[in-house]
Amino acid sequence: MISQDLRTEHFRQSMRRVASTVCVISCRHDGCRYGITVTSVTPLSFAPISILACVNRNSSISVPLKEEGRYCINVLRASQADISHSFSGGRPAERRFDIGEWSEKDGIPYLQSAQANLFCQMDQVVSYATHDIIIGQVAAVAFAPDVDPLIYQNGAYALTSPMALKKAC
Numbered sequence: 512m513i514s515q516d517l518r519t520e521h522f523r524q525s526m527r528r529v530a531s532t533v534c535v536i537s538c539r540h541d542g543c544r545y546g547i548t549v550t551s552v553t554p555l556s557f558a559p560i561s562i563l564a565c566v567n568r569n570s571s572i573s574v575p576l577k578e579e580g581r582y583c584i585n586v587l588r589a590s591q592a593d594i595s596h597s598f599s600g601g602r603p604a605e606r607r608f609d610i611g612e613w614s615e616k617d618g619i620p621y622l623q624s625a626q627a628n629l630f631c632q633m634d635q636v637v638s639y640a641t642h643d644i645i646i647g648q649v650a651a652v653a654f655a656p657d658v659d660p661l662i663y664q665n666g667a668y669a670l671t672s673p674m675a676l677k678k679a680c
């Protein structure tokens with residue numbers, strides 16, 4: 512029987528092998544902007560158009576996000592590792608919006624230069640252990656013409672490159 516610590520470490524090592532696109536969740540509440548870096552974003556359904564993200568209840572955005580209910584999921588591009596770093600603790604919460612081209616739509620802060628912006632209305636919150644699974648309906652989107660995501664894998668940032676597929680005969 513392996514110890515809980517070892518099981519946790521094995522889980523961590525397994526998850527290092529999962530590549531995920533880096534996003535920043537942002538919202539405004541009581542006149543202040545909040546944002547954190549997340550990779551836990553998953554499209555959920557087309558009817559209604561919905562998306563989920565898992566947010567640690569200890570994070571600075573947790574309470575304002577749930578109280579406000581309106582937020583943006585900003586899908587970062589490959590050149591935005593500095594923004595990811597800033598929103599994952601590299602800068603204090605009140606200075607995170609100092610880098611990047613942040614704008615506002617209907618009171619929701621969003622990163623203009625992101626690959627995509629998904630403006631969401633929170634629909635359900637499912638609490639599990641340390642995290643909330645935030646389910647949102649997508650009210651509006653904006654996206655850039657290019658596809659150039661910032662990837663996080665093996666504890667580091669990475670880039671994608673298309674595979675040259677062999678043509679079937």
Ligand SMILES: Cc1cc2nc3c(=O)[nH]c(=O)nc-3n(C[C@H](O)[C@H](O)[C@H](O)COP(=O)(O)O)c2cc1C
Pocket residue numbers: 533546547548549550551552565566567569570571572595598599600601604663
């Ligand atoms: C690449 C990356 C992905 C992350 N994904 C998540 C996530 O999905 N959910 C989450 O709650 N925290 C995630 N984090 C951690 C938060 O970004 C980090 O704890 C942040 O500092 C929390 O904000 P706070 O310091 O304002 O509380 C991630 C961090 C990194 C670097």
